[in-house]
Amino acid sequence: MGLIENSEWLQQIQNIMQLSGAVVDLLDLQGSSVAICLEEGWDIAAQVSSVAQLCLDPHYRTLEGFRILVEKEWIGFGHRFSHRSNLNANSQASGFAPTFLQFLDVVHQIQKQYPMAFEFNDYYLKFLAYHSVSCRFRTFLFDCELERVESGVAAVEDKRGSLTSHHKSVDTISDDENIYPGGRISSTYQGPNLGQSVFDYIEKQHARSPLFFNFMYTPDFEHPVLRPQSHLPCLEVWNYYLDEDLHYGPSYDPEIIQMDSQQEEEAEAADGINKSRKIVSLG
Template identity: 40%
Template sequence: TKSFFKRNSPELLHKSWEIVVNEANFVRKCIGADSSQDDLWGKLICTNFKVSFITHDSLPQQCTHRLLGEHDIPLACVEQVVTVNDAKGKQKILGCNKKLKFNPTELILYCKDFRIARFRFDEAGPESAKKVCLAIAHYSHPADTQLLFGFEYVGTRFYSSSGNKVNGVDPGGGLQTPLFDCSSDWDREIKRTGASEWRVCSINEDYLVSPSLPEFFVVPSSLADQDLKQYACYFNSQRIPLWCWNHSNGSALVRMSSITEPQQQRKLDQRICSAIIKSHPLRSDVLKTDLDKILPNIQEIQTALVKLRQICVIDPFEESEEKWLSSMESSRWMEYVRAFLKHAVEVIYMLEGKQASVILQEEEDRDLSCVISSLVQVMCDPHCRSLAGFQGLVQKEWVMAGHRFLDRCNHLKKNDKEESPLFLLFLNCVWQLMEQYPAAFEFTEMYLIMLSDSMWVPVFSTFLFNCPRQRAEHSRDFALSKSISLGKDQSLRFPPVWDWSQQFSLKDQALFNNPLYVGKSAPCVHNGTVPTTCSQANWTC
């Protein structure tokens, strides 16, 4: 056994960017809840990227991950680090700088992906057990964005010491997924949806107008750049109205933040609505829905997830099925999933049945609007149910539109009040649609799971930042600190999650493809029946 621990070391991504921080030998990983019969013995290791457990035994895996082993947990996925001392009857939750006054006999890691990992130190040295626990607690709470592992990974892997790019990535993972970071991607989307009266706007180049908008986005052709610059100061975070998508009948889906100057409210509403009306071939009305008034807020959604996690990970099957189902209902998670799906269908009715353009308004237009705009397009547009189309949709409506992934995922564990699982909620809504229309989607449940799990692998640009500007600024600062010459890029090129070859082989990626997929033969995928009437309280002209 001793020779095993001497001989076996963790599979590091590369010694120059993933380093072992601390380790403990003769550790037991608890597998069964009631018995130690199935427990595994091995070495527990903390690196600057993951918690790794190396054991003699291994279990068959459906997918082999290229960045993580069978028993690995990325540090970004660790929600809570709990140490236990059986003899003293003590338990302590460890944070970044907390001290541990007792030698732990057990370590429990509560993970954001609903896993619980338990390790026993009965045979391990007490000091090594304490050190590895403290290392996990410290490295799972990075003090700054640039301490996230993705910076070290990208800075070393994709650039040589001279600063030349040494290993490019295929941003679409072979699927030609548009990243919407250039005007040509937006041009293609305009042509694809037939939005002939809309144009690509570049007034936000170098983020001069709004810090959270992309450099390129789409606006009505009748609105001049000078007018847009003038209007920007009246919108929350200078987030002027953004085009999302066009229905085949000409109705447009638009999203915007709230207007901060009440005295300008009516004037701006009229100008924006007039421009959208001109972009419609039938000059149809424009309807507006205030998402903050009719949908749960980010704190309510986070509370629902916390309750759901407690129900799912604490021996749920010890209770009767009826009690477990009632607990699920009381978490309100499914109620919120239902609320978002229902409102997306109402928006579709306005676009399709009323042939009216719709404006989604939210205080800052970075959370609830991401979910609703995406669901509407998934339901109405067969292209968004293809693999490449769905990936482009997430890139357009979440990443480039400035969803706060860094804060909502709480990667730095600094502000729990900002944490909220909006993207997980969206994926859950998509799964509900897939269950109703299994042949309408090119991708599988496995794909949604892997996409969700990728949020906690702090390597991909998709989930690391709050907006494109933050990505550019932080990567530029990191490059300067490491003397990396960026050349034409002007920022580190983080791989998007859509470059699936970073995580899986082509054979494993085949599990993402739905063999029942029928392509565009299912034009509409609604959650239930589209209502013939909608609550007028939710809509204003």
């Protein structure tokens, strides 16, 4: 615990929650407009804006809505995922800055306080946290959409149009099909390096099984705004940092788990057949 206190990680989580809470109060209670403009605050602006919207609008607490939120506030606005995660040569001297991970941690803290307000479960957040640095999906590669297109992992026409009917009243000065990139593949381009969106993958998995679904999900539309406690005693160290899941296998790669299970079943079946043959030969 001493190492955790010295890192001041929970204090940083607290600061993000307090700033987001102030934005929520200004918008909800006072009906004010809020402009988030922080000096040297490119990263924290995305954190505060995302958390505030998550608390204000229950749509962003659904699987579909959270995808829209991340695509809009992080991918569409050009968060420097590779630079902050120290994944390219140009960022080696700057070190690892877990900006997106902090955001997911804050969502985890809010989810713990309001377990019935979220359609997705904690594993969903852990899955995103793991794959934000795994380099498996194009979603978190490079520092902007232009770099993804130039590298060939995304196509120019790859636009999701994330503003659904829930947001049709927003004046975007554009049609919905050309707003936020980084989502479903709508392009005819089939280059050899075209990557998959992590959210497309999650949607496919969710259609097969409730791997990411929160069975306690019961949205309260009469009281849609969340006001989580940000006092340090109310916060906890996310067990994503503490669990040793990777020691037993890649728990965030379902295909590999399924492959291992099939191999074990085939080995057990083969062993059973061999035992049966021995029994027959002895008889």
